[in-house]
Structure formats: C-alpha cells, structure tokens
Amino acid sequence: xxxxxxxxxxxxxxxxxxxxxxxxxxxxxxxxxxxxxxxxxxxxxxxxxxxxxxxxxxxxxxxxxxxxxxxxxxxxxxxxxxxxxxxxxxxxxxxxxxxxxxxxxxxxxxxxxxxxxxxxxxxxxxxxxxxxxxxxxxxxxxxxxxxxxxxxxxxxxxxxxxxxxxxxxxxxxxxxxxxxxxxxxxxxxxxxxxxxxxxxxxxxxxxxxxxxxxxxxxxxxxxxxxxxxxxxxxxxxxxxxxxxxxxxxxxxxxxxxxxxxxxxxxxxxxxxxxxxxxxxxxxxxxxxxxxxxxxxxxxxxxxxxxxxxxxxxxxxxxxxxxxxxxxxxxxxxxxxxxxxxxxxxxxxxxxxxxxxxxxxxxxxxxxxxxxxxxxxxxxxxxxxxxxxxxxxxx
Amino acid sequence: xxxxxxxxxxxxxxxxxxxxxxxxxxxxxxxxxxxxxxxxxxxxxxxxxxxxxxxxxxxxxxxxxxxxxxxxxxxxxxxxxxxxxxxxxxxxxxxxxxxxxxxxxxxxxxxxxxxxxxxxxxxxxxxxxxxxxxxxxxxxxxxxxxxxxxxxxxxxxxxxxxxxxx
Numbered sequence: 001x002x003x004x005x006x007x008x009x010x011x012x013x014x015x016x017x018x019x020x021x022x023x024x025x026x027x028x029x030x031x032x033x034x035x036x037x038x039x040x041x042x043x044x045x046x047x048x049x050x051x052x053x054x055x056x057x058x059x060x061x062x063x064x065x066x067x068x069x070x071x072x073x074x075x076x077x078x079x080x081x082x083x084x085x086x087x088x089x090x091x092x093x094x095x096x097x098x099x100x101x102x103x104x105x106x107x108x109x110x111x112x113x114x115x116x117x118x119x120x121x122x123x124x125x126x127x128x129x130x131x132x133x134x135x136x137x138x139x140x141x142x143x144x145x146x147x148x149x150x151x152x153x154x155x156x157x158x159x160x161x162x163x164x165x166x167x168x169x170x171x172x173x174x175x176x177x178x179x180x181x182x183x184x185x186x187x188x189x190x191x192x193x194x195x196x197x198x199x200x201x202x203x204x205x206x207x208x209x210x211x212x213x214x215x216x217x218x219x220x221x222x223x224x225x226x227x228x229x230x231x232x233x234x235x236x237x238x239x240x241x242x243x244x245x246x247x248x249x250x251x252x253x254x255x256x257x258x259x260x261x262x263x264x265x266x267x268x269x270x271x272x273x274x275x276x277x278x279x280x281x282x283x284x285x286x287x288x289x290x291x292x293x294x295x296x297x298x299x300x301x302x303x304x305x306x307x308x309x310x311x312x313x314x315x316x317x318x319x320x321x322x323x324x325x326x327x328x329x330x331x332x333x334x335x336x337x338x339x340x341x342x343x344x345x346x347x348x349x350x351x352x353x354x355x356x357x358x359x360x361x362x363x364x365x366x367x368x369x370x371x372x373x374x375x376x377x378x379x380x381x382x383x384x385x386x387x388x389x390x391x392x393x394x
Numbered sequence: 395x396x397x398x399x400x401x402x403x404x405x406x407x408x409x410x411x412x413x414x415x416x417x418x419x420x421x422x423x424x425x426x427x428x429x430x431x432x433x434x435x436x437x438x439x440x441x442x443x444x445x446x447x448x449x450x451x452x453x454x455x456x457x458x459x460x461x462x463x464x465x466x467x468x469x470x471x472x473x474x475x476x477x478x479x480x481x482x483x484x485x486x487x488x489x490x491x492x493x494x495x496x497x498x499x500x501x502x503x504x505x506x507x508x509x510x511x512x513x514x515x516x517x518x519x520x521x522x523x524x525x526x527x528x529x530x531x532x533x534x535x536x537x538x539x540x541x542x543x544x545x546x547x548x549x550x551x552x553x554x555x556x557x558x559x560x
Contacts, residue, residue: 020512021528054443054461084444092444096464098436100472128516133528138454138466140481142503142528145516292433292471372433372471392433 020046022133022141024055026111026126026148034117035160036189036228039126039148040107041093043073048141050103052079052096053133055145057111059126061089063119063152065228066111067187068093069173070277073106075388078373080277081109092130097278098292098373098390100136112166114189114228117156124150162188162248162256170231171307172268172386173276178215179266180239181316181356183223183307186213186230191248191256196226203354204233204319210251215244221319221354233356236316238262265331266308267358267380269389277388280376281305292372295392299366301345302391309333309358309380312349316356322349331381333360337391338374340365368393422453423467423476431470439467455480484526484535484557491541491549499539500548501526507536507554518542534558 022045031037043050059066068091070081079097086092095108111126128145135141165175170183178184193209204221206212213220213232224231230248238244241262248256270281272291282290283303296302312327326349333347342362350359360378368374373390420427425435425442441447442459449459453466453476462481470476486501498518502511503526514526529535538551 021514052461052465082440082444084446086445094440094443094461094464096440096461096468098433098468098471100465100469131516132460132462134462134465136465136469138462138469138477139530140454140462140528142514142526144514147516292436293430 020048022046022048022050022053022143024053024108024128024131024143024145026128026146028149028151030151030153031113031115032154032157032160033115033119033152034156034189035115036163036166036187036191037113037115037150038163038165039111039113039150040071041109041111043103043105043108045103045105048133049135050133050141050143051077051100051136052094053103053108053143054092054094054130055128055132055143056086056090056092056130057126057128058090060124063116063124064126064150065114065116065189066091067114067228068112069110069168069187070095070275071107071110073104074108075277075386076106077101077103078277078388079103079108080273080275082273102136110165112187112228113150114161115150115152117190119152121152121154124152126150160256161190162186162246162258164258164260167246167258167260169266169268169276169308171270171276171305174268174386177261177263177266178234178238178244179263179308180234180236180311181307181309182234182266183356184232184234186232186248187228188230188248188256189228192225192227192230193250194227196224198224203321206319212249214247214249216241217245218318221356223354233318233354235318236311236355237318239264239311239315265310265329265380265383267306267378267383267385268308269376269378269385270305270307271389276386278373278390280389280391282376282391290391292392295370295372295394296364297394298364298368298370300364301361302364303359303361304335304376304378304391305350306358306360306378306385307356309347312355318355320355322351322353322355325349326351327355329358329380333358334379335360335362336375336377336379337362337365338368338376338393340368342368364393370394421470421476422451422478423470425451425467431467431474431476433471435467436464436471439464453478481527482529482531482559484529484537484559485523486526486537486539486555487523488539488552490522493541493543493549495543496541497544498542499524500542502538502540502551504536504538504554505534507556509536511536511538511551529557529559531559
C-alpha cells in the first residue's frame, strides 16, 4: 500500500502546482438605450488561492457609464473594491482587504452600467486587461478573464433607468427592502441632473436642480443628485407599509419608477471609504477617527454611525436636523465587538445631523481582542448590520 | 488554417534581480518612510497599484506596484515580516506564424511536455513575446503556443519549451 500513498501525495502536489488558473468572467446581456443594468464580475478560483486581484476594464465611454460596488463573494472574504480611471475608457479595479483571506468563488464586483440614451444599437464589449492576482502569502498567481458583451438593442426606454438592484443602503451598499428613515443610494441611468448638486444652506432639500424622489407621493430629502446617482432618505411615512412606490422626477416629469418592499429596519454601519466593507467610520473617545494607525483603547468609548434603524420615538421627521429633541429607535440597539457585547451608552439621533443617521456610543469591551481589523456589528431588534465591518483596537 | 505556429517556441528563464540592498533599519514595506509599517502604507500601496500615486515601492520588484505588492505590505502589517523577494518570471518569444489572417497567439502552460496544458492568456497575444509572472520557485513548467485567426480558430500546439524555476 505504501507506493499508493506516495503516488497520491505526488499527484496532489502536481495538482496543486498546476491547478487551473483562477478566472474572472462578465455576463453578456442586452439593454435598451437609457437603461441601467447590473453586470456581475464573477471569480472562479478553481484550485487557486486568490487573496487579492486587480484588473483593468476597457469600455466604450461614449455609450456606457460605470459605477462599481463590492459584491458578496469579496465582501464575505473581508475585501473591498477600489477603482480609479486610467483613461476615460479604462478603469482599474483592485479587490483586496486588510487580511490574507482567500476570496471565495462568486461575484466580487457589481458593475452598475448606465447606457446612454443616445447609444447606438450594437455590441459593446467590456474587455479585461492587466490581470494580476496574489495568493495569501503575496506570491503572484495566474488570473485569466472572459470579456462581457453588452448588446444595446431596442428603443429608448425612459422608465428603465432605475432597477431595484440599484436601490442601495447608503452605508452597506446592499440592495433590499427599504426602511423608514433609511439613507439610500440610488444608482441608475439618467436619473438626476447633468451636473452634480448638493443642497445649499441646509442638510437636505426635496428638490435638487429639478430632481425629486418621492415615496408614495411623499417627497424624500435629497442629499446629493447626479446624472446616475441620487442620495436620499426614505420618508418615515412608509413605516408600517409592506411596499412603497418610488418615483424619480426631473422638472416634473417622471423618469423612473419602482415598487419596492418595505422593511421595519435595515441596519448598516457607515465605513470610512464608503464601500460598506472594512474600517468603520468611528470616532475614538478623543474624537479622532479610529483607524489601524489610531486604534481605540479597550474600555474606552467609541462613536459609530449607522442608518436603517427604522421608526423612532418621537417619530422621525423627514429631513429634520437633530437638536434639542434626539429621537431614539423604537427597537433595542446592541453592539458586538470582536464577538463580545459592548455596553451601549447612547443610541439615537446624531446631534446636528439629519434624521436617518443613527449615532451609537458604546464601550470597547475590556476583554475584546486587539488588532487592526476587529469585527463590529450593530443589532437593532433582530436584524444585524452588514458583516465585514471592522475597527482597530489596541 | 495554419497547422501549427510556424515557429520554434523558445523559453528563456528571466531571473529578475533582487531588490537593491537597502540601508539597515529601513523597512521596504514602510512606503511612506514614517518609521512604521501600518495601514497608511497599505493605503499608499493601494494608490500606487491604482496609478493614483507614483510607484516608488520595491517590495515585489523594482517599479512593480500591483496587488501583489499591496498584499505583501498587508502581510507586513499583520505579521511584521516584509517579504520582498522579486517574483520570478518566464519570458517566451517565438517566431510569427507565416499563415495569413493570424491575429495573435494563445499561450498554454502545463506540468509536463505531454501536458495537460491550460491556457494562461485571456486574449490572443498580438506580438511574439509573453511574460508569465505567475510562476513559483521550485517548479518546472512547459509552455506551448497556438496561433489564432480572425475567426477565433486555433492552430495545433507548437513545440513545447521548458522552464525550470530556481
């Protein structure tokens, strides 16, 4: 039997060394001019161990506009996505986290593609180049890719500029049911003004350069409006409903509409880079930002910011800036740091900030682990915030 | 269509020189040279990989700023060890096919001259050279190439070339 064992061992080594290379792939889909579609970038690691990867994507920027969020497979591995434009038609993506976890197979990046209303019919290829991958030890590993083809076909469809997949919790960037007072990021195609707008002289406005978002006819506070992105807050009036009709208008004309499910709560913690993964947006006890370079002390008080806490007491008022009255969530709020319960000192409206933003002050458990990326979650009622959010503890 | 890549595939093992010796006490993963290897260095390595900052890192080879370099800085933050060995690479060159309508070449790699071979290029390589940067020390690799025409048809494998990675 001994030779058999040796043979098996040898076979394993050869298999490991010459595993099929990891592969990225994009789906091929069809969209109409003016539509917004989501293209998943999928990773099949096969027998490779990929802890980080990068790629460039070339596309026709005269027909397509790209926005990207980190997707489940990367998020579940503690990774986030970074990107930068190398040229108007070439964007570099980097998927990595402050760890050496292998990335699990699945969708690593969600590409939100906005098709120009004037885009010509035909195939538009999204081409990969400059592929690089690393294993957990920092050694390069082979990565190949299959391009995706977006076929533009049909007539301009003005109502297709916003899909339910593009209605995201502003903190986690997860799509899903919307909760009263939840801060939202809407990613779509041609749903806002040509030049980016922010409210002037106030935190929010229900109209930004002619753009509005309403939920069952109630105007929602807008925090930001651009041609392919709107940042808004779900009105508290949807509390108790099972669904809500969202309508985006420009100069009084409806440009997008969706029926969305409503949830009581949809908690999520804001992160430093806005990706919904990694370092949380947390203030240490001295009011300095928490980071791996500035960790919190055990036993000290930290302040985190979240959204999706649902209805409050007293009831939330859309767009109101918290001052004398500091509404608190109806449901109990708890925090876990490194798997340990943290004592919550305060959970309610953030003074000076708009309704929908939840501030939580809590004590870092003295027994919590130390490290640059200790997991932290907020639980409101029975719902937990997104996984993969961390803080640094010394 | 071409029956083979009309070329003798020749593999050259290119040993990238080690990073230049550094002054004692200077940690190459301390990219911002502030005396500590920390999250700020990870951020800087990420910016370098994205092309948002000048590439001055020398942890994965001189002038190499990519996800491999970022991972090495991350590992240095996590475990205190900054690995800087320049990865080996294999550069292949071949003579162009004489067949008409050839748009490029696919490169395949395998564990033995008899295969099996796995394609390691996403797209046909337009030129007549290719560098495989994802090789491991102590391994022996065999490479073959195929010519690809404008219809996507491939030739048979070329002769194989061996590369022994020290």
